[in-house]
Amino acid sequence: MTFDVFKGRSAIEVVTRTPPDPRLASAMTSPAGYIASKGLANAVNVALAIGRPLLLTGEPGTGKTQLAYRLAAELGLGEPLRFNTKSSSVATELFYQFDNVAHFAASQLAALSGKEGADKAVEARDYIRYSALGEAILRSHGLEKTALYRPRVRPHAVVGADGVDPPEPVPVQPTAAVVLIDEIDKAPRDFPNDLLNQIENLEFAIPELGVQCIRADPDFSPIIIITSNSEKQLPDAFLRRCVYHHIEFPTDEVARRKALQDILDERLKGVVALDGQGYQDALDAYFFLRDLRDVGKKPSTSELLDWIQSLQRCKVDWSQPAAAQADRFLACLGVLAKTESDKQALGDFVSQSAGRRR
CATH class of the missing domain: 3.40.50.300 (P-loop containing nucleotide triphosphate hydrolases)
Known part of the structure; x- marks a missing residue:
């Protein structure tokens, strides 16, 4: 993964950290979005x-x-x-x-x-x-x-x-x-x-x-x-x-998906390719965790934005299903899942279920 900077093992090799994409940073915080x-x-x-x-x-x-x-x-x-x-x-x-x-x-x-x-x-x-x-x-x-x-x-x-x-x-x-x-x-x-x-x-x-x-x-x-x-x-x-x-976070499946899609479109259009199976799987992973019966902490809208941003930085191919690039999705689970049980459930979903419509 091209976003790997920190290795945490073997000999120390000094690397230059690539700063966050300013377009993403601006899109996440701008009042215009x-x-x-x-x-x-x-x-x-x-x-x-x-x-x-x-x-x-x-x-x-x-x-x-x-x-x-x-x-x-x-x-x-x-x-x-x-x-x-x-x-x-x-x-x-x-x-x-x-x-x-x-x-x-x-x-x-x-x-x-x-x-x-x-x-x-x-x-x-x-x-x-x-x-x-x-x-x-x-x-x-x-x-x-x-x-x-x-x-x-x-x-x-x-x-x-x-x-x-x-x-x-x-x-x-x-x-x-x-x-x-x-x-x-x-x-x-x-x-x-x-x-x-x-x-x-x-x-x-x-x-x-x-x-x-x-x-x-x-x-x-x-x-x-x-x-x-x-x-x-x-x-x-x-x-x-x-x-x-x-x-209120919408409870109706269609309404909440449209509401979040509108937010993502407004903030990330032109910065992230907001289509393809990988993108839909990323949204499915978010909704899966929110709907999980025993979820420790439901992810918020801001965490969804961070999730999409982290996957973009991880060079996810949005046109390909999550299961085909599970290592990239799994590397970013901590953005959405904030307890070990949530992280395990989300990891299983990404590895086994992502890419198949619910």
Whole structure:
């Protein structure tokens, strides 16, 4: 197989790794290749019309996160401002983070230096970093009106030298932004409840700067997309403030095959030969694993895309059945199968059943 780089045996022979095909990488991540169902598009439009956050649930890998990138692209708002929720997240981190330790240390050093005005050179705003929703609210007012809340621009500062990185460039004029709050169900139990008023009123306070309330300009309100893998139930009060949509994987054989075929066509046309027995066998292998009664983990849509990409890199001949080139298919099983039993079942299917229509 021409994609073999790592040998893992015998004498070490240094080889040059061929980088991933940029066409494939772009096709997999480009918002242009995203396809929203009619129901999902309706949910987005309702959320936009009434100014409510859109809460998306569904299996991992069904396109919840990528929707935010597609929406931002269609609205001409650049990339979304993303907040990746963690098990340790607290509500204020959605708006900003303040480095108390670095600020205190700088203040102490300034006081000990004895230089006139040294204490005034230490400003709290230099130790604040705005997160997704806080940054979006500031952007709704434009740079000039929010300059006093932002870290000072210090072009000669060395990144990290004093504990504060120079701020990222922000739009000068007021603008809306798409905010992605990803996997909110990973957060602690009180996280959604602590956001109720801030999410509804699109406002937050910055006590460290003596700011009691900054509220988004209604003409440029942030557009909020919230995703959840349904690992835990969200509070009713939080759900009441959202427009809800579940991205459902089709159960009907014909409907789901057409839905996935449309996605593959949109993303991979011109990059992968989307026909032939080998290609159909690759799809059959994916559906076989999803339909397996005792499957450990059902593969997602994103894993299907990775499966096709890995087979393409493995130089699979899409015109030939999988059983005739089983070694190439078997080499890529770990893209779809994530448990040993799943991998064994999928390997048996590829070796014995692929190429025969079910």
